[in-house]
Amino acid sequence: MTVQPFVSPDLIRQRFSKAMSDMYREEVPLYGALMELVEQTNREVLSREPDIARQLANTGEIQRLDMERHGAIRVGTATELATLARLFAVMGMQPVGYYDLTPAGVPVHSTAFRAVHEAALQISPFRVFTSLLRLELIENPELRSFAESVLAQRSIFTAAALRLISQAETAGGLNEAEAAEFVLQALETFRWHHSATVTAAQYQTLSAQHRLIADVVAFKGPHINHLTPRTLDIDRVQEQMPAHGITPKAVIEGPPRRQCPILLRQTSFKALDEPIAFTDQGSVRGSHSARFGEIEQRGAALTPRGRALYDRLLNAAREELGDFPNEGNAARYNELMAQHFGEFPDSVEGMREQELAYFRYFATEKGLAAAGIGQSSLEDLLREGYVKAEPLVYEDFLPVSAAGIFQSNLGDAAQTHYGEHSNRQAFEQALGRATIDELALYAETQRRSIEECLAQLAR
Ligand code: OOG
Numbered sequence: 001m002t003v004q005p006f007v008s009p010d011l012i013r014q015r016f017s018k019a020m021s022d023m024y025r026e027e028v029p030l031y032g033a034l035m036e037l038v039e040q041t042n043r044e045v046l047s048r049e050p051d052i053a054r055q056l057a058n059t060g061e062i063q064r065l066d067m068e069r070h071g072a073i074r075v076g077t078a079t080e081l082a083t084l085a086r087l088f089a090v091m092g093m094q095p096v097g098y099y100d101l102t103p104a105g106v107p108v109h110s111t112a113f114r115a116v117h118e119a120a121l122q123i124s125p126f127r128v129f130t131s132l133l134r135l136e137l138i139e140n141p142e143l144r145s146f147a148e149s150v151l152a153q154r155s156i157f158t159a160a161a162l163r164l165i166s167q168a169e170t171a172g173g174l175n176e177a178e179a180a181e182f183v184l185q186a187l188e189t190f191r192w193h194h195s196a197t198v199t200a201a202q203y204q205t206l207s208a209q210h211r212l213i214a215d216v217v218a219f220k221g222p223h224i225n226h227l228t229p230r231t232l233d234i235d236r237v238q239e240q241m242p243a244h245g246i247t248p249k250a251v252i253e254g255p256p257r258r259q260c261p262i263l264l265r266q267t268s269f270k271a272l273d274e275p276i277a278f279t280d281q282g283s284v285r286g287s288h289s290a291r292f293g294e295i296e297q298r299g300a301a302l303t304p305r306g307r308a309l310y311d312r313l314l315n316a317a318r319e320e321l322g323d324f325p326n327e328g329n330a331a332r333y334n335e336l337m338a339q340h341f342g343e344f345p346d347s348v349e350g351m352r353e354q355e356l357a358y359f360r361y362f363a364t365e366k367g368l369a370a371a372g373i374g375q376s377s378l379e380d381l382l383r384e385g386y387v388k389a390e391p392l393v394y395e396d397f398l399p400v401s402a403a404g405i406f407q408s409n410l411g412d413a414a415q416t417h418y419g420e421h422s423n424r425q426a427f428e429q430a431l432g433r434a435t436i437d438e439l440a441l442y443a444e445t446q447r448r449s450i451e452e453c454l455a456q457l458a459r
């Protein structure tokens, strides 16, 4: 008997990300239009700005840029979330971070499934922002138990997907044929369904409580609600969207435009109204909007100190604005953001000296050619040009931004105020494991890069 080797989880994730993108492109043509616009803009930026091209080549990000994307889903039960964690684990994706969306009036809490090691991220940085509906926040007991009973009846995974997950867990991996089948079966969980699992009236009741509750409860599964490509110039894409038949939300979420991008900037276009058949209607008569488009620009991952500064400046700008950013106050918001963020150093050196961001260190050609520098300190090596620091890219999400993305798709009517807030413990209990601290991951990557760089120069 010949032993068939396992396909690496990183390659399964890379294939799954591609399969998901192909499916979404077919189902939502505007996503295809957005992808083209992003690709074209990225090409322009790379030829216009040799420094950016050089930096991305140094860090290797240039190779992952075209396949870089994140998606988002929302699930209804602990079992669904825990099984998703197992499904994503087959593709080398772990739950990183905890996001509480209740302050923004969205009754969910979330994590991001993603690869955690820089080498794995390089093969495929695919991430899925995954939210769990907090049914305990539905005050009406009848509605809550109705939602629970509807969710209890559905199974969001195919039998073959469940079998392959168990197989991967017990055998330690999947061979080529199993991996190919796994990608196809896993995809089914995220597919759009044109028919709901409830009547039109039940849908209305759920939706009246919160549109998000209807989106999770009334369907057969957690349809992927957007897929987000990474752009190198989000302002340019935002500006060009209308000419391509795409209407963006009023403001770009995250930090303002800078020389040295930090964290994550995002913008989205409104969810599409799509025809849906309810269980008491023969033909397609109702409609539901859930699926939208989004783009993102990624910058440096911030240290706890950098993040505290970011949060302080963002809060100050929003406080001064006195309202959620919207069409009416967008210009003022951008002004306030630029003004407040003037305090945040906008150079690699400034951010490094003040320990605001994480970096990866690379031995330069000059460093590799020099002899007898093995004992020098990192600071000396940097000063002499033997080592170069490049910002470590932020791989995660931002709660205030995520809230803005949710809101822009739910409409202003969705502003509910929940008494209860963050409950990481309940989330992790549902998940069946702890979420990983993203800051520890960045610190580890930075430490490994210093070690490798010094080892290289000592040789
Ligand atoms: C997720 C919204 C958040 C992001 O990129 O921050 C998000 C959702 O609507 O399910 O996608």
Ligand code: NI
Binding pocket: 070, 071, 072, 129, 226, 228, 294, 405
């Ligand atoms: Ni998103």
